[in-house]
Amino acid sequence: MQFENTREFAQQLDAQDPLSEYRDEFIFPRVNGKEVIYFTGNSLGLQPKSAQKYVDEVMKDWAELAVEGHFYADKPWWDYHERFSGKLAKIVGAKAEEVTVMNTLTVNLHLLMVSFYRPTAKRFKIICEEKAFPSDQYMISSQVRFHGLEPDEAIVELKKREGEHHFRTEDILAKIEEVGEECALVLIGGVNYYTGQVLDMKTITEAGHQAGAFVGWDLAHAAGNIELKLSEWNVDFAAWCSYKYMNSGPGNASGCFINKKYHGRKDIPRFEGWWGHNKDRRFLMEPEFQPEPTAHAWQISNAPILALAPYLASLEMFDKVGMPALIEKRNKIVAYLEYVLHEIDKDVESSFEIITPSSQKERGTQLSVFLHGEGRGLFNFLMDKGVITDWREPNVIRLAPAPFYCSFEDMYNFGQILKEGILKKQVQG
Template identity: 80%
Template sequence: MNFQNTLQYAQELDKEDPLRSYRKEFLFPKVNGKKVIYFTGNSLGLQPKKAKEYVDEVMTDWAELAVEGHFQGKKAWWDYHERFSAKLAPIVGAKPEEVTVMNTLTVNLHLLMVSFYRPTSKRFKIIMEEKAFPSDQYMIASQVRFHGLDPKEVIVEVKKREGEHHFRTEDILQMIEEVGEECALVLMGGVNYYNGQVLDMKTITKAGKEIGAFVGWDLAHAAGNIELKLHDWGVDFAAWCSYKYMNSGPGNASGCFIHEQYHNRKDIPRLEGWWGHNKERRFLMEPEFQPEPTAHAWQISNAPILALAPYLASLELFEEVEMPALIQKRDKIVAYLEFILQEVAKEVGGDFEIITPKERGTQLSVFLHGQGKDLFNYLMKNGVITDWREPNVIRLAPAPFYCSFEDIYEFGQVLKGYFGKE
């Protein structure tokens, strides 16, 4: 497109935006009495206005029904989590029975590794990306040690090439081929948290399966952001948090995908609990575990209803809009952000290197050559909420649900203002 760096042009783009009305469905913080420009939906999404209504509904049922809210509430608590499967399935490209919601992200990855990392003397290695999000590094290393193995001998990291900021698919595939029959598990982040790169999950999954390994994905930065087809790609398992692009609230519940081929399999171990037991017999208090015939079999404890309520409110917005419309706006607004960055760099003589490749979602990661954290602090003080990562990267993620094209233009003006003050 032939973009323009003018307020009028940005406002015209907003008028043409079919999702423009959804901006009003979210609550914005204010700086200096003005709504912020919010570019950190990749860290914590804004609060949907519906969220409080849904939490209040649970609180009212608790007040008026107490324990009977489990069965008699407006949305009964005992099967509250089941409402998520059909809503999440199209977001992650799954069948409803392959999706459940429970715990938090790293907890779920630990639980899923119980099922899908079962090392033997011949097949024991794990392939992951270098400098994965620290929680994944800690989680995988601790799982390896739990099995009495040495992470240095087990974990194989795919590295970026010298002088490059992104991973090459061919390097990942080569590593999978080289590790071969020693590989028990390929577990990577579907969208890299640092550079915003979307990995070729379909191709990598196929390669991992061809050598006989399980393949799982951490979709923290992918769910609600990019197109996913977990079932069709043959992914074994995946987990994601809900508080980034899915706007469920800080530290909220995680979603899980377990491919249907592993349901009702007695040879698949898992840590079990009451809420994964056959729903129809759950309250008979039987001593022998009978798993639910779906991904719900991986549930352990009854769901945290107050936490799930805002997640459900947000998912109803996703159900209205659907991922194709979000992705269409995402591509356009991120392209406009890239254009504005380039235009400002020309005007101020700045060196802004976008390290996010074209395989991307909502996030652009920008190296600020010659600039320090002062620029980040300036943006924050002037109402642009963004994210700083050492040593000198700013991550910008204009979520299509609530960011406008005018936001992008105004960001450019604030950015110019920083250089104008020197």
């Protein structure tokens, strides 16, 4: 398609967009009386209007039924979490029995490492990416120390080549082969939070398995954003947060994937609790743990129903629309944003460098942009104009036009505001 950097063209794209009606299903903050242009769905998705209804439903059941809500609410609390498995399985490419929802992301990664990081004297190293999201860095380092090992010896960081922004698949595969029999675990972010690069999870998983290691993925920036095929790729485990592209609310519950081949195995350790016990026998209060025959065996405590309610509201929309439709719009709106950025770059004495891969296969919703010659003042200008974006030092803005609620006219308007901010600085300078 031949794009045009005009309001009329952007409005035409919106008129042709089959998902445009979903914009009205979300609540937008307002700046100076106008709805914001929201680019930070990769940090916190907007609130679905239906979320309040789902929360109110739980509050009503609590008020009217109290403890009996566990069994007699319209959506009984004792199996509330089970409603997520089928819907999430479609999003991450898994079987329903391989998916559960519990706790929060880093908590779940810690719990999954109980099962999948079991170092020996010979096989003890973890391969991860350099400059991973800090929470992953802290988590992996603390796990290594917990096992009495030194992070400098046990953690192997994948590095980008000098002067390059992206990881090369061949370099990752070479590092896995190099570590070889010492590799216990490969644990990487499926989508790099800084650049938005999508890694070749299928190929990397195969390489990790060939080396004899477990392979897990942090899908915080992937779930609800890109196509995933966790079962087909034979991934061992994965976890993701729900508050980014899946719009569940700040700090909300995490989803987990545990490959079916590990269900019911007694040689796989895990931390256990009441809610992972056989559902049909849970209230018999038996002293010996009998695990659920699914990923729910990794559950520990009963589910936080009030937190799960808005997540379920959002998942209903995902289930109705489906990932293929979201990805189709994502590809078009990101391509249009990329085009707008290049057009504005021609009109100003500045230089934008998009450090997210240009190939649709290697990126999702996010574009990360180096604003050479610009500082935080431009970011502040954008925020004051109602463009909610994300700043990363020294001069990178991350732009994530979530397909559920961002419009093509938003992309055009952003370009005009960006141009205004740069020209204003140049005139003042």
